[in-house]
Amino acid sequence: MTTGHPSQPATQDPGGQSAGGPPAGGRSAGWVAAALRDHDEQTGREEARQERQGSPQPRPGTVREELVLDRIDRARRARPRVKEERITMSHGAGGKATQTLIEAIFLDAFRNPLLEPLEDAARIHVNGARVALTTDSYVVSPLFFPGGDIGDLAVNGTVNDLAVSGAVPLYLSAGFILEEGFPVADLSRIVASMQAAAQRAGVQIVTGDTKVVERGKADGCYINTAGIGVIEREGTLGVAQARPGDAILVSGPIGDHGVTIMLARGELDLEADVISDTAPLNGLICSLLSKTTGVRALRDATRGGVATILNEIATAADVGVLVTEDEIPVRLEVRGASELLGIDPMYVACEGRVVVVVDGDQADQALAAMRAHPQGEQAAIIGRVTAEPPGIVQLKTAFGGTRIVDLLVGDPLPRIC
Amino acid sequence: MRFVDEFRAADKAHALAAKIAALCEPGRQYKLMEVCGGHTHTIYKHGLEDYLPEQITLVHGPGCPVCVIPMGRMDDAIALAAEPDVIMTSFGDMMRVPGSHGSFFDAKARGTDIRMVYSPLDSLKIARKNPGKRVIFMAIGFETTAPSTAMTMLRAAAEGLSNFSIFCNHVTIIPAIKAILDSPDLRLDGFIGPGHVSTVIGCRPYEFIARDYGRPVVVAGFEPLDILQSIYMLMQQLSEGRAEIENQYSRVVPWDGNVVALRAIGETMELRPYFEWRGLGFISHSALKVREKYAQFDAERLFSVPGVRVADPKACQCGEVLKGVLKPWECKVFGTACTPETPIGTCMVSPEGACAAYYNYGRLTRTRVKEATRS
Numbered sequence: 001m002t003t004g005h006p007s008q009p010a011t012q013d014p015g016g017q018s019a020g021g022p023p024a025g026g027r028s029a030g031w032v033a034a035a036l037r038d039h040d041e042q043t044g045r046e047e048a049r050q051e052r053q054g055s056p057q058p059r060p061g062t063v064r065e066e067l068v069l070d071r072i073d074r075a076r077r078a079r080p081r082v083k084e085e086r087i088t089m090s091h092g093a094g095g096k097a098t099q100t101l102i103e104a105i106f107l108d109a110f111r112n113p114l115l116e117p118l119e120d121a122a123r124i125h126v127n128g129a130r131v132a133l134t135t136d137s138y139v140v141s142p143l144f145f146p147g148g149d150i151g152d153l154a155v156n157g158t159v160n161d162l163a164v165s166g167a168v169p170l171y172l173s174a175g176f177i178l179e180e181g182f183p184v185a186d187l188s189r190i191v192a193s194m195q196a197a198a199q200r201a202g203v204q205i206v207t208g209d210t211k212v213v214e215r216g217k218a219d220g221c222y223i224n225t226a227g228i229g230v231i232e233r234e235g236t237l238g239v240a241q242a243r244p245g246d247a248i249l250v251s252g253p254i255g256d257h258g259v260t261i262m263l264a265r266g267e268l269d270l271e272a273d274v275i276s277d278t279a280p281l282n283g284l285i286c287s288l289l290s291k292t293t294g295v296r297a298l299r300d301a302t303r304g305g306v307a308t309i310l311n312e313i314a315t316a317a318d319v320g321v322l323v324t325e326d327e328i329p330v331r332l333e334v335r336g337a338s339e340l341l342g343i344d345p346m347y348v349a350c351e352g353r354v355v356v357v358v359d360g361d362q363a364d365q366a367l368a369a370m371r372a373h374p375q376g377e378q379a380a381i382i383g384r385v386t387a388e389p390p391g392i393v394q395l396k397t398a399f400g401g402t403r404i405v406d407l408l409v410g411d412p413l414p415r416i417c
Numbered sequence: 418m419r420f421v422d423e424f425r426a427a428d429k430a431h432a433l434a435a436k437i438a439a440l441c442e443p444g445r446q447y448k449l450m451e452v453c454g455g456h457t458h459t460i461y462k463h464g465l466e467d468y469l470p471e472q473i474t475l476v477h478g479p480g481c482p483v484c485v486i487p488m489g490r491m492d493d494a495i496a497l498a499a500e501p502d503v504i505m506t507s508f509g510d511m512m513r514v515p516g517s518h519g520s521f522f523d524a525k526a527r528g529t530d531i532r533m534v535y536s537p538l539d540s541l542k543i544a545r546k547n548p549g550k551r552v553i554f555m556a557i558g559f560e561t562t563a564p565s566t567a568m569t570m571l572r573a574a575a576e577g578l579s580n581f582s583i584f585c586n587h588v589t590i591i592p593a594i595k596a597i598l599d600s601p602d603l604r605l606d607g608f609i610g611p612g613h614v615s616t617v618i619g620c621r622p623y624e625f626i627a628r629d630y631g632r633p634v635v636v637a638g639f640e641p642l643d644i645l646q647s648i649y650m651l652m653q654q655l656s657e658g659r660a661e662i663e664n665q666y667s668r669v670v671p672w673d674g675n676v677v678a679l680r681a682i683g684e685t686m687e688l689r690p691y692f693e694w695r696g697l698g699f700i701s702h703s704a705l706k707v708r709e710k711y712a713q714f715d716a717e718r719l720f721s722v723p724g725v726r727v728a729d730p731k732a733c734q735c736g737e738v739l740k741g742v743l744k745p746w747e748c749k750v751f752g753t754a755c756t757p758e759t760p761i762g763t764c765m766v767s768p769e770g771a772c773a774a775y776y777n778y779g780r781l782t783r784t785r786v787k788e789a790t791r792s
Contacts, residue, residue: 029488029517032730032761039732039754072752072776083759084519086526096758268535335418344462399641400427401464406777409513409758410522 031083042075073391080104090410094303094349097410119238120299121165123231132167134158135226143186143220145264147256147275150223151193153351156280157302158227159201163282164298164354166237166289167229169201175209175224182220190221201280203227233289239309239357241296242317246385247363249356251284251370252277252378253329254306258348259337270340272333279352284375291369294359301353306382307346307405309355310393313385321393323383323405343412346395346405360384424640425463433645434468440652447473448604448741449651452594453611454481454767455639461774463641473648476741477764477771479593480611482558483510484763484770485694486586488727491516494555494584495524496723497716498531504547505531506540507555510767515760517727537569537583544573544581553716556583561613563587563705564678567685570707570714584716585707588692590614591622592703598630600740607651609644610636612666617682619674620662627660638666685711693726695763696735733762738771745775752776 080100090097107115114122121134138154155172162169174194178187198205205225256277263270281300289295299309306328314321330338330345338345352375358366363381370376393405441447451457457477460466466475479485491514498505498521505521512521512533525531530550534540537554544552556566566583573581590611597603610623615636623634633654637647647665654661664670685708692704707715716722729735732750737743745751745764755761757773764772 029515029727029730031515031517031519031759035754035759035761036730036732036750039750042753068746068752075753075756084523084526086523088522088526090513090522100758267539332418339418339421395464397462397464398427399425399463399465400430401467401641403461403464404777 042078076391088410093408093410094308095347095408095410098303099407117238117240119165120161121167121227121229123165123167123236130231132162132165132229132231133226134161134165135224136161137222137224139219139222140261141219142261142264143190145276146260148278148351149190149193150221151190152197152278154223154225155194155197155201155203155205156278156351157300158225159197159203159280159282160300160352160354162227162229163280163285164237164300165229165231166233166235166285166298167231168286169203169227169229169282171206172198172203172225172227173207173209174205176211177218177222177224178210178212179218179220180212180215187221190223197280201282237295237297238316239297239299239313240316242313242319242357242385243296244319244385244387245360246296246357247360247366247381248310248313248321248323248383248385249358249363249366249370249379249381250301250306250329251281251354251356251376252352253331253334254301254350254353255330255334255338255345255348257351258305259334259345261349262341263337268341270337272337274331274333274337277350277352279375281352281354281375284370284373285354287373288356288366288369288376292358292362292366294362295356295366296359297357299355301350301355303349304408305345305347305349306353306355307344307393308407310383310405311407313357314391314393317385318390320386320389320391321383322386322396323393324396325398326396327380327382329378329380347408347412357385421640424638424642426642429642430468430645433642433649437468437473437645437649437652438470440649440656441470441472442656445472447606447652447655448476449473449607449609449648450476450478450597450605450741451609451637451644452478452480452590453609453614454484454770455613456609456611456637456644457481457771457774459639459641459644461777465641465644468645469648473652474741474744475609476605477738477745477774478608479597479694479697479739480559480590480614481763481767481770482562482588483508483514483767485588485593485696486511486514486557487693487695487729488516489725490586490693491520492518492727493722493724495519495521495529497553497584497720498524498529500551500720502550503530504543504550504552505529505555506534506537506543506552507531508535508557509533511555511557514766537566538572541569541573541576541578541581544578545576548580550580551719552581554581554583555586557586557588559588559590559611559614560617560678560682561611563682563686564617564675567678567681570685570711571681573714574711579713582714582716582719583707585686585705587686587705588694589688589703589705590618592700593694593697594623594626596697596700596703597740598626598632602737602742603740605632605741606655607633607635607660609647609651610634610662612636612638612643612670615664615666615670615674617675617678620664620670620672621674623662627662631660633660633663635663635665636670638669684708695729695766696733696739698729698736730761735762735764735772738762738764745772748772 080103082104091101121132136157143150159169260276310321370379395405521531540554635647635650686705688702689704689706691699691701712718734748760766764770
């Protein structure tokens with residue numbers, strides 16, 4: 001590289017030798033050294049294994065790129081480890097960092113067969129009855145936004161987690177963490193919308209808890225809800241049930257909630273006519289399940305958006321997923337805002353949209369059933385499950401190309417250029 | 418959506434792709450570099466490479482301003498953020514860039530006040546609202562974002578704000594391109610020129626690339642059809658044996674650039690003697706610093722900056738990837754030790770980096786993609 005004739009030495013130069021020139025050497029980063037050690041160990045094991053098995057004969061037509069892809073696949077399947085010393089915002093964003101945290105910390109400590117599928121709700125047997133149990137906490141900012149508030153969210157979110165497990169939601173608990181100084185009028189407004197949402201979904205809030213923390217120790221109001229429901233339907237729904245040939249549907253336009261929240265924070269000087277999609281999905285799901293027998297999995301696309309759900313399907317069932325950009329419903333306002341911010345609606349949260357995996361032969365039937373319900377009027381078949389390549393989600397772009405849709409590490413971050 | 422969909426029409430893409438394929442000489446391989454990270458992003462987001470014949474390879478260049486910030490510089494920024502009463506402000510995609518002890522996100526988790534902004538003017542707002550705090554803006558970017566930093570300093574000066582400063586990491590595109598051209602193992606046939614940078618600097622600064630190095634340049638827009646058309650224009654030049662500077666993005670880029678923006682940069686900033694680029698090393702006169710006249714807004718003068726250099730890890734082959742010598746997957750730590758979660762090298766840092774884009778969107782070979790998507 002050109003170094004020219006610099007006239008100003010750097011402020012500090014631990015390994016410096018070239019007088020007046022740019023500093024050379026310097027220290028190295030400890031975490032890099034650790035990552036490289038892991039890498040050496042792993043590739044070392046790989047080489048040892050190959051030695052044991054005799055040097056592998058490359059299949060005809062196999063290129064080195066394929067071997068690299070296999071190596072990456074193995075690295076991706078390695079036991080997750082939390083490398084950070086402290087929790088960062090990425091751990092709560094629903095992407096790779098969240099998954100790593102759940103698997104390396106929570107699942108590792110609590111491991112049991114009911115928790116292990118990591119579905120939206122646990123399915124348990126109580127005296128012969130099949131019951132679904134779930135919990136979720138709500139920390140949205142702002143608390144009130146176009147189309148809803150933290151109260152609707154807290155009820156709908158838990159109702160939906162039960163509904164996508166194939167359960168009829170029945171009873172909810174509500175825990176409140178309130179910040180000193182929080183207006184009582186706001187709290188009344190929130191609980192009124194919780195009650196309205198509960199009535200709409202046909203559930204009752206039957207137990208609760210309240211804690212108040214000092215000013216500054218919370219952001220106004222946090223809510224936790226837990227819920228139980230009964231599973232009357234035979235068979236088990238789950239993303240691991242997906243198989244090649246299945247169709248993938250979504251119940252309506254995606255990304256409305258996430259974009260609404262981003263704009264409602266008022267940091268962007270952007271305005272758009274868009275409201276949150278928060279809604280209970282149990283009615284829609286009940287009607288879908290009663291009219292279609294071939295449903296294999298249901299997921300509500302919250303944090304991490306539809307892209308994250310599709311990746312969960314691909315990973316859990318070890319299948320490929322291929323979706324078509326042109327078929328994915330996205331409102332013009334959401335698309336516009338996403339274009340401006342440099343984010344992808346596929347990763348933006350919804351609060352009232354379900355992703356459905358259904359037997360390919362029953363795709364049209366499922367679509368008709370969803371469209372017949374007010375919550376699913378804009379439902380669409382967005383893609384299908386393929387045999388190859390396993391574990392990978394691909395998108396056929398509107399432009400006519402193809403790309404991989406991977407999990408994000410954390411929140412989608414706006415790009416500078 | 419108007420003004421967007423027109424530039425993404427698949428039928429026009431098919432027509433252009435056929436014209437591009439027709440220009441390929443049998444047996445010849447073409448390597449074209451898109452200099453700008455924004456172009457890399459477009460190429461992968463829309464799957465543009467599916468339209469290109471096997472003979473054409475796109476090489477992803479050094480034009481991702483987030484990626485090129487060296488680890489030591491990131492450490493400096495985190496040290497500044499940890500000074501008493503400081504609020505550090507930064508663009509979103511800087512938040513995850515690792516220094517030797519983690520990123521802004523990690524520093525934030527340790528209690529440092531670091532806030533994401535969408536414009537340097539947002540940092541000014543924060544400074545006005547918090548007179549008791551010292552607000553620093555982590556200024557990064559090529560000539561594209563330098564004018565907004567310059568205008569922000571001018572605004573701060575006009576308002577007499579005394580609690581605002583910038584940590585200047587602006588870099589300039591021409592020395593980086595020159596460094597790549599001067600590399601002995603260079604294997605590039607032409608350049609897709611950066612669009613947004615050129616709205617500021619215009620097309621003239623690229624003339625030496627055609628004149629002295631005999632390589633064509635087409636300044637391109639950021640929609641997929643813009644890029645495909647630019648590739649077509651480059652292929653036309655190559656097939657006719659021409660090496661010229663052409664402007665595909667004429668709806669936005671004036672040939673002589675934006676005089677007002679250039680004046681604002683010149684008023685507030687000047688060239689550094691040298692600056693370190695992650696993956697490329699030290700390049701002389703490749704970055705900007707705040708002029709003496711605006712010293713009161715220069716975080717490097719107001720605070721003591723550690724300035725400890727962190728060497729690029731030896732296992733990292735970003736330099737070769739940037740020069741087009743290696744493809745991302747040919748690097749030996751690609752996808753295993755170096756991933757988007759724990760990026761070791763510059764090319765994996767931002768989604769615009771060549772390796773990150775390849776990892777996120779392009780990991781499958783074109784043949785595998787074609788097989789899987791055949792319906």
